[in-house]
Amino acid sequence: MLPPHDRVSLAHKIYTLLCEWGIEKNIFSITLDNASSNKSFVDILKTQLNLKKALVSDGDFLHIRCCAHIVNLIVQDSLKEIDDVVFKIRDCIRYIRGSQVRKQMFLGCCKQVSLESKMGLKQDVPTRWNSTFHMLQSAIYYRHAWYSLELSDNNFKHCPSPSEWEKV
Incomplete structure (x- = not known):
């Protein structure tokens, strides 16, 4: 949709499309996030559809x-x-995954502390909570390898402390 993306323009565009497609009397609900502009846009759309007596309740x-x-x-x-x-x-994972040499060092540390390396370190997408969960889960699994890496790589400086691991 071309700008503007304000509530009035959004309501007008959606209403126009619903009418063009002939489904304006078949709409029960619209699922949106909680942005205040979405509430305003839906209020306007609701008014337009109610004028046609198109909405349930x-x-x-x-x-x-x-x-x-x-x-x-x-x-x-x-x-x-x-x-x-x-x-x-996040920084530690980026550091480890940032070069092939560091990845190999990390894999060596996994072997040293008897951890399978199949799970792999997972990087998250901060806007997706479940990816952050998977990242933290993989980090917890490998925390002893991280301790080992901290001892063998002078540039690996941000390994979480035992109390920080407890928070995770």
Whole structure:
């Protein structure tokens, strides 16, 4: 959709498309994230559709908040409690994965502490809580290899401390 992306333009465009497709009387709900502009846009759309008597219960159920977005917001807010450690782990993973030599050193450390290296270090996408969970899970699994790497690589300086691992 071409700009502008304000609430009035969004409502007009969606309403026009619903009418063009002939489905304006078949809409029960729209799932969106919790942005305030989305609430405003849905309020305008609801008014337009109610003028055509097109909504069940006058559109009381039109705007459904995206559960995945809500869960992501909750988890991201919770992760703020350990932000410093999460950043540190991201940096460590980037460091290890940043060169083939460091990857090999890390694999050697895994062998030294009797860890399988099949799981692999996972890098997260910070806006997806489940990827951060998988990153932290893999980091916890390899924490003893990280301790070993810290002893053998003078440039590996950000290994979490035992108390930071407890937070994770």
